[in-house]
Amino acid sequence: MLRIALTGGIGSGKTTVTEYFRDLNVIILDADEISHKLTKNNPLILGEIEEAFGRMVMNIDNSLNRHALRQLVFNDVESRKQLEAILHPAIQQDMESSARRIEEPYCIFSIPLLIEIKRELDFDRVMVVETPIDIRRNRIKKRSKLSDKEIDAILTTQSSDIERRRIADDLILNNGSKEELFEKIKKLNSFYKILVGKSSDKTIR
Numbered sequence: 546m547l548r549i550a551l552t553g554g555i556g557s558g559k560t561t562v563t564e565y566f567r568d569l570n571v572i573i574l575d576a577d578e579i580s581h582k583l584t585k586n587n588p589l590i591l592g593e594i595e596e597a598f599g600r601m602v603m604n605i606d607n608s609l610n611r612h613a614l615r616q617l618v619f620n621d622v623e624s625r626k627q628l629e630a631i632l633h634p635a636i637q638q639d640m641e642s643s644a645r646r647i648e649e650p651y652c653i654f655s656i657p658l659l660i661e662i663k664r665e666l667d668f669d670r671v672m673v674v675e676t677p678i679d680i681r682r683n684r685i686k687k688r689s690k691l692s693d694k695e696i697d698a699i700l701t702t703q704s705s706d707i708e709r710r711r712i713a714d715d716l717i718l719n720n721g722s723k724e725e726l727f728e729k730i731k732k733l734n735s736f737y738k739i740l741v742g743k744s745s746d747k748t749i750r
Contacts, residue, residue: 547651552659553674556681565730673713
């Protein structure tokens with residue numbers, strides 16, 4: 546199975562890219578989705594988070610207070626590193642366990658912090674989605690209602706477009722319409738199938 550990593554900055558359109566690949570019946574292992582699952586349903590992870598940060602990040606019903614935790618880790622580098630040390634190994638273990646059961650020609654691992662956790666060499670190819678920063682900021686504001694200060698705090702924790710380009714085997718410029726983006730995804734899907742010898746159409750136009 547061809548292992549393809551997908552990464553990109555916040556607001557670049559990774560979610561849309563994964564949705565389009567799923568429309569083409571490609572299996573996606575999404576780090577953000579796994580993280581949300583672990584911090585909702587995994588008592589061991591929730592226990593580690595509470596032990597590390599205290600009751601202030603927990604709700605009365607013992608569920609995670611995501612807003613409180615987000616405020617804490619975005620304002621304190623050491624807290625962010627502590628949270629990553631709890632989550633990233635568990636996310637990786639979940640991903641690899643799922644990957645071992647996949648029998649498709651290729652699979653996409655969506656990992657926003659691929660460079661930051663130094664996992665780019667764990668994959669056969671790296672796909673990067675890139676969008677102009679002004680468009681990204683507008684998207685973030687619309688969907689999350691974050692302030693400019695909060696957005697800046699997130700952006701400073703992530704690699705730059707230049708750094709992501711350096712590791713990219715396949716670069717998706719998400720600067721047009723959704724229809725144009727879907728056409729790019731369809732071409733990449735055909736290309737990846739060719740790489741694993743699963744496609745009879747060996748021409749990408």
